[in-house]
Amino acid sequence: MVMNNMRLDKYLKVSRLIKRRTVANEACDNGRVSVNGKVAKAGLDVKEGDIIEIAFGSNTVKVEVLSVKETVKKENAADMYRNI
Numbered sequence: 001m002v003m004n005n006m007r008l009d010k011y012l013k014v015s016r017l018i019k020r021r022t023v024a025n026e027a028c029d030n031g032r033v034s035v036n037g038k039v040a041k042a043g044l045d046v047k048e049g050d051i052i053e054i055a056f057g058s059n060t061v062k063v064e065v066l067s068v069k070e071t072v073k074k075e076n077a078a079d080m081y082r083n084i
Helices: 008-014 021-029 074-080
Strands: 032-034 053-055 058-066 081-083
Touching: 008 021, 008 032, 008 053, 008 074, 021 032, 074 081
Parallel strands: none
Antiparallel strands: 032 053, 053 058, 058 081
8 A cells, every 4th residue: 555645844845835845844843834733843744635834924825735746847736735
């Protein structure tokens, strides 16, 4: 059975919600990312159906994870999540 799980920091990078993994890691470490309503660390496993919230200054981005893929082309990255 194939598990569709990925570290949160890697998912944020692959889906291009955050451009670089180091920046994604820092956002997690600073408590600016939450998954399913709980503040999440970078190593948390993300799976389909999870709700991710990211605080960018005064803006907050809230998305639902639709798919988890190791690699994806830039133009298809937005297909990995749905804005809420």
